[in-house]
Amino acid sequence: MSDIATALGGARYEGFALVEEAQAGGMIALRGDWADLGSALSAALPLEMPQTRHIVTDGERSLAWMSPDEALVFLPVDEVAETVRRITESAGDAFVTAIDVSDMRAVFRISGEGTGPREVLSKLCPVDMRSIQVGELRRTRLSQVPAAFWIGSDGTITVICFRSVAAYAFEVLTRAARAGTEVGHLAS
Amino acid sequence: MSRRLTSGGRYIDRSAPQGFTFDGTTFEGYAGDTLASALLGAGVTLVGRSFKYHRPRGILAAGPEEPNALVALGPKERTEPNQRATTTELFDGLTARSQNRWPSLKHDVGALNQAVSKFLPAGFYYKTFIQPRHAWKHLFEPIIRRSAGLGPAPTHADPDEYEHLYDTADVLVAGGGVAGLTAALAAGRAGKRVLLVEQMPHWGGRLVTDALPDAKEEAGETVAALLSALEALPNVHLRTRTMCAGIYDHGYVLCHERVSDHAPAAGIPRHRLWKVRAGQIVVATGAIERPIAFPMNDLPGVMLAGAVRDYVECYGVTPGDTVVIVTNNDDAYRTALSLKAAGIAVPAVVDARGAADGALPAMARAAGIDVRTGQGVAKVLGKTGVEGVQLCAQGSAGEVTDTIACDAVAVSGGWSPAVNLWSHCGGKLRWREDAAWFEPDADKAPTGADGRAFVAVCGAANGRMGARDAATDAAGVGAAAAGGEVPGDLPGVPDAPEEAPLEPVWLMPADAQIEAREKMWLDFQNDVKVSDVELAAREGFESVEHTKRYTTLGMATDQGKTSNINGLAILAKALDEGVPQVGTTTFRPPWTPLSFGSIVGEAKGSAFQPLRRTPMDSWHEARGATWEPVGHWRRPYCYPRRAESAEEAVEREVLAVRNHVGILDASTLGKILVRGPDAGRFVDMLYTNMMSTLKPGRCRYGLMCSENGFLMDDGVVARIDEQTFLCHTTTGGADRIHAWMEDWLQCEWWDWKVHTVNLTEAWGQIAVAGPKARKVLESLGGMDLSAEALPFMGWADGTLGGFDVRVYRISFSGELSFEIAVRAGQARALWDRLVAAGDAHGMAPYGTEALHVLRAEKGFIMIGDESDGTVIPQDLGLDWAISKKKDDYLGKRAQARMHMTDAGRWRLVGLETLEGEVLPDGAYAVSNEKDEWGNTRTIGRVTSSYRSPTLNRGIAMALVEKGPERMGEVIDFPIPGADPIAARIVSPVFYDPEGEKQNV
Amino acid sequence: MLKLRCPCCGLVADETELSPGGEAHLVRRGPEAEDDAFEAYLFLRDNPKGPHLERWRHAYGCGKWFIAARDTATMEVFGTYPAQTKGPPAEIVDKIRDRVPGWTAPGEAT
Structure with missing residues (x-):
């Protein structure tokens, strides 16, 4: 069996912020009533259920709210199959769908000084980047493609989008991050 | 001659000279200048020509309201037309060109329009060029297009970010x-x-x-x-x-x-x-300050009074050495004082009011300035610049009372x-x-x-x-x-003397005769004069909105910032109404023009649109694929070898599939998981045929229709387990169909227990098709792919060459075919393995065009070719895929509407040209009979047409009136500029009608 | 350029994050419908200058459909509510009636 390739093979660009394609890792899409998801996950994953529009992280595992009846699990890729099995099993009769979507998305990390990482996204997303809190998950539009992002406690922003548009997303992110184009508006 | 003052100008830095060119001549200004102030400083007062009469125009304002001083900036290959010199900041190396003149600004042939201005009144387009009709297109319009307009559009793509x-x-x-x-x-x-x-x-x-x-x-x-x-x-x-x-x-x-x-x-x-x-x-x-309409008020050197003091105080330049002020208000006296303080001669302030007794006029008089009340301008003298003004009593018809020599006029009609x-x-x-x-x-x-x-x-x-x-x-x-209180510690603002009220002056002099009103400009950029607005009123354009369009008042790139109120007042006077009764036009964005580039933002070049790439994209690119855009995806159209044309490549690829084996990147196909206790019920509503009876492990082709009954998507559905279906959609359809499913689940059948997940990008998908397809796959080792283990229209999970795969036995080519789904992150690796394994069997990668030819040979429809949003499945002979047993499915009721069941509908047939030639895609068939009006009747249309390498002839599919009832009939397809092509109506299945080749 | 609060996830979304879906609360007519009723379902739409109940999907967000009560002339938004309902909630009707006395939702008996 071959390794799992990311869309861009770990592309990287350094402007006033650093934009890097990350290893996608494992992802599991979940659908079901929120309460059903909570009970199914409680036995399968050592994470609290996130609040609406939030993500909870513990080490290598995260659990993201995606919609009122949809969650996304991030975990090491070799845990995916077993976790899907455990979720399905613990769901029992509850109507819960769990499916491996590890290869469906591209993941980018944006890091840098001050408001730099937020500013990169403020050029591309119709979002008030000042108001985004650590742990908040925002699904939105990244220029012309759907994307979601959240800000970690170290200020690094993680952006996910669909795999097929990874090159497009990387291009607009790097254009927005070009050195010399800082605006500084988020500092006020 | 430089008009730069020896001192003053708080915006400029005299220690930082900046070189620039205007119409090829090099000048010098200072850091902090605008192009307008730098031009004035260099003594350039003629900066452009007006739109219609090509009249010489100078700088009127000092800000964004400027109507005259429009220039083209930048070298020719990155020119930006119609930029205001008054808001263009000077930098070293700036190049600017004047506009709307030929051959040069000083000697402009178009200025002859002035001589015939009597024949170019408001609305002249509508009046003059009506007859003869054909002359408009071939004679008048080309000439007008060449002579009208402002700066030329750039000829090169915008290189800026x-x-x-x-x-x-x-x-x-x-x-x-x-x-x-x-x-x-x-x-x-x-x-x-x-x-x-x-x-x-x-x-x-x-x-x-x-x-x-x-x-x-x-x-x-x-x-x-x-x-x-x-x-x-x-x-x-x-x-x-x-x-x-x-x-x-x-x-x-x-x-x-x-x-x-x-x-x-x-x-x-x-x-x-x-x-x-x-x-x-x-x-x-x-x-914004308003000009006053007096004869020849458009000559270069006539400038708004507020702008004059901007130039003097901010940039240390003056529009003239001797400046006459014309006003109806106290504010313009500030300009007189500014000029006086800068050492510029101000021979008179001409004040249209009967008296000027306020503090500001008093200060002007104290400074020794001659204030002439009750006076107006009878005419500005000069040809390409101000040489003097003739004065008259404001209440008169313009009898000249005095003449003052001057080289600039500062005018203020009040502020808006x-x-x-x-x-x-x-x-x-x-x-x-x-x-x-x-x-x-x-x-x-x-x-x-x-x-x-x-x-x-x-x-x-x-x-x-x-x-x-x-x-x-x-x-x-x-x-x-902000929902707060006024802070108590705001910085103080200096006091200013009380100003006496202005007296509205819309016409100067008040009883100006028509000859004078024909020389009074309202809209400087579009050459709209007082007489034009009056003409519009006489001709019945009573609404300001109509007058505006008829005269083009306020419709230039400045959007009438200096002309709207004056024009409105003239119209009101002509209609004997008050200004508010005539109304005002609605201001719309933008305040001043913004660049197209800024609207486009990052969406240009390679980021113009998102380009969706499959996991195998770089392989296709390295292999020299030509591309076909499908939705936002790019798919290989074909893979030409060295010296091979696209047509030759497609033929080779088709024959490879028919005779050996081909490999296709099918990753773009939509893959939507539909799962839940009500999933069967749901897919039965989505698809026209009965999907719920499909057995796990099996696949079925299905059609989806809109509620209008029209075919909107098709694809193969695989039943994964009792509760789970995997619905394949067309390449362009995945997101749309997923949204369509969610719409019905969320808004109509919200109590149905069904989940959908769009898995399109989770998997790469590879089609291996052709008589040797099984051999290629088996050479990788792994799952049993025999006809017994995996029959036609079945699917199975397993491994191939160590990859976890799901293999579907489905065929869009009519050959033995496997579609292999593999996780996207391994799709390229599996593709490489298959390509290597295929070498021994003569395998060729094939693109979308070969795919289309292969499917057309088999009579398979393609969404977007055979369907166009007005076609129902019944038109395509797909009745076999429409359940008669189901009570309901989306589109069923619509398909029972009168027009949908009309026996005369155009229906799908195959066409064989009599000479074997290839029909043009989209060609129409005509009937020999004429309709009731004696016209030729159109009876059909080619929906797909290819040269079939397999049959070595042209084949086509078409929608033809009552087509299936006309098998064997020959119909004509007229070809513009050539003889009609005759084609025989045949079955659309040209190749292997029994389907023996795919089922082995 | 509207801003609408998605009632499903609580986010105030930009219009460019949403996709419109036309008039809300249409009642689907199936195979048994008479021609007139089916035509009305398929084609006939209100186009009021004033309050309008309209479908929106939070397409770039949580993906859920919802319904907005919006004045098409003033752009006032009286409220948004989830799509799983046959008509507007009472408090939104009250808010609309504050502006347009006697307003009734389409299809509602007067």
Whole structure:
């Protein structure tokens, strides 16, 4: 069996912020009533259920709210199959769908000084980047493609989008991050 | 001759000369100059030609309201036409060219239009060029197009960068004059997040320029104090060179920042478009001075009085050595004082009012300036520049009473609040009779999502013309916008003398005769004169909106900033109505033009649209694929080998599949998981056929229709288990169909237990098709792919060459075919393995065109070819895929409508050309019979047409009236410029009608 | 350029994050429908200058459909509510009636 390739093979660009394609890792899409998801996950994953529009992280595992009846699990890729099995099993009769979507998305990390990482996204997303809190998950539009992002406690922003548009997303992110184009508006 | 003063000019840095060229001649200005001030400083007063008559035009204003001084900037390959010299900041190396003249600005052939101006009145297009009809297209329009218009469009793609920026503000303040600064400070002190934007590079607006000499220092301190107070607030963001372009619903504001126009640099965006969501918007955009309509008021050298003192005080230049002031108000006396202080001769202030006894006229008289009340201008003398003015009594018909030699005229017809932004989102105006202007009606403000006002106006834009009054107004408005109190410690604004009221003067002299009115310009850019508006009124254009369009008043790139009120007043007079009864035109965004580049932002070049790439994309690229865009995807069209044409490549690829084996990247196909206890019921509603009876492990082809009954998508459905279906969609259809499913599940059948997950991008998918397909796959080792283990229309999970795969036995080519799904992150690796394994079997990669030919040979329909949004499955002979047993499915009721069951519908057939030629795609078939009007009747249309390499002839599919009933009939397809092509109606299945080859 | 609060996830979304879906609360007519009723379902739409109940999907967000009560002339938004309902909630009707006395939702008996 071959390794799992990311869309861009770990592309990287350094402007006033650093934009890097990350290893996608494992992802599991979940659908079901929120309460059903909570009970199914409680036995399968050592994470609290996130609040609406939030993500909870513990080490290598995260659990993201995606919609009122949809969650996304991030975990090491070799845990995916077993976790899907455990979720399905613990769901029992509850109507819960769990499916491996590890290869469906591209993941980018944006890091840098001050408001730099937020500013990169403020050029591309119709979002008030000042108001985004650590742990908040925002699904939105990244220029012309759907994307979601959240800000970690170290200020690094993680952006996910669909795999097929990874090159497009990387291009607009790097254009927005070009050195010399800082605006500084988020500092006020 | 330089008009640069020896001292003064607080915006310029005389130690930093900047070279620039205008029409190829090199000049020098200073850092801080605008192109307009630099041109004036260099003695250039003729800067352009007007739109219609090609009249010589000079600089009228000093800001964005400028109608005349439009130039093309930049070298030819990156030219930007119609830029205002008055808002263009000078930099070393700037190149500018005048516009709308040929062969040169001084000697312009188009100026002959003036000689025939009597024959070019308002609406002349409509009147002159009606007959003969054909002459419009071939004679008049080309000539008019060449002679009209302003600067030439650029000939090269824009090489510059632009970007967007999304921001939010509790309070956005537009305008950085004393009102805007004060409003922002009041709002900022209330703790709200404030964004203050100013279109020009400087703060303070007119405050310092308009202060009297002994108050200038104090005025400068006021601006500095306001700025430093604002800069100290962390919740306030200040931005110069940023123009508030438009205000839209729900507090959406567009601001256009000129990031590097004044200092071009590689890698830095030229413009940045701010897309701001503001809670409250404070408009502090000041006021615009109006010219006065007097004969020959368009000569270069006639300039707005406020602009004259801008040039003197801010840039240290003067429009002339001897300047006559023409006014109907006290404010213009400031210009007289400015000029006098700078040592410029001011022979007279010509004041149309009967008396001028205010403080400012008194100061002018004290400075030794001759004030002539009750007087007007009978005519400005000169050809390409002002040489003098003839005076007359304002109340007369223009009998000349005196002549004064001068080389510039400073004119003021009063000021109009700049209410544009207030109006953009529905704010209404009221007419102030005493001041003769429209100002915002605060009771009729633009309202937002909560039904409450979200725009407020302050300062001069709100009709508060005095600086102190404006600042007081702004403090209240700014504080209110932030829901706070007016701060007690706002910097003081110097006092200014009381001004006497103006006297509206719309025509000078008041009884000017028609010959004089034909020389009075209202709209300088579009050459609209007093006589044109009067003509429009006489011809029945009573609505200002109609008059505007008929005369083109206010429709130029300046949008009538200096002409609307004057034009409106002339129209009102001609109609014997009051100005408010005639109404005002609605101001729409943008306030001043913004660049197309900024609107486009990052969406250009390779980021114009998202390009979707499959995991195998780089392989296709390395293999020299030509591309076909499908939705946002790019798919290989074919893989030409060296020296091979695309047609040859497609033929080779088709034959490879038919005779050996081919490999296709099918990753773009939509893959939507539909799962749940009600999944069977749901797919039965989505598809026209019975899907719920499909057995796990099996696949079935299905059709989806809209509620109109029209075919919208098709694809193979695989039943995964009792509760789970995997629905394949067309390449372009995945997102649309997924949204369609969710729409029905969320909004109609929300009690059905069904989940959908769009898995399109989770898997790569590879089709291996052809007689040797099984051999290729088996050579990788792994799962049993025998006909017994995996029969046609079955699927199975397993491994191939160590990869976890799901293999579908489905065929879109009519050959033995496997579609292999593999996780996207391994799709390229599996592809490489298959390609290597295929070598021994003569395998070729094939693209979408070979795919199309293969499917057409088999008579398989293609969504978007055989369907076009008006075709129902029954038209395509797909009745076998429409369940008769189901009570309901989406589109069923519509397919029973009268027109859908009409026996005369066009239906799918195959076509064989009699000579084997290839029919043009989209060709129409005609009937030999004529219809009731004697016209040839169209009876069909080619939907797909290819040269079939397999059959070595042209084949086509077509929709033909009652087609299936006409098997064997020969019909004609007329070809423009050639003989019709005759084709015989046959079955659309040209190859292997029994389906034996795919089922082995 | 509207801003609408998605009632499903609570986010105030920009119009460019949403996709419109036309008039809300249409009642689907199936195979048994008479021609007139089916035509009305398929083609006939209100186009009021004033309050309008309209479908929106939070397409770039949580993906859920919802319904907005909006004045098409003033752009006032009276409220948004989830799509799983046959008509507007009472508090939204009250808010609309504050502006337009006597307003009734389409299809509602007067």
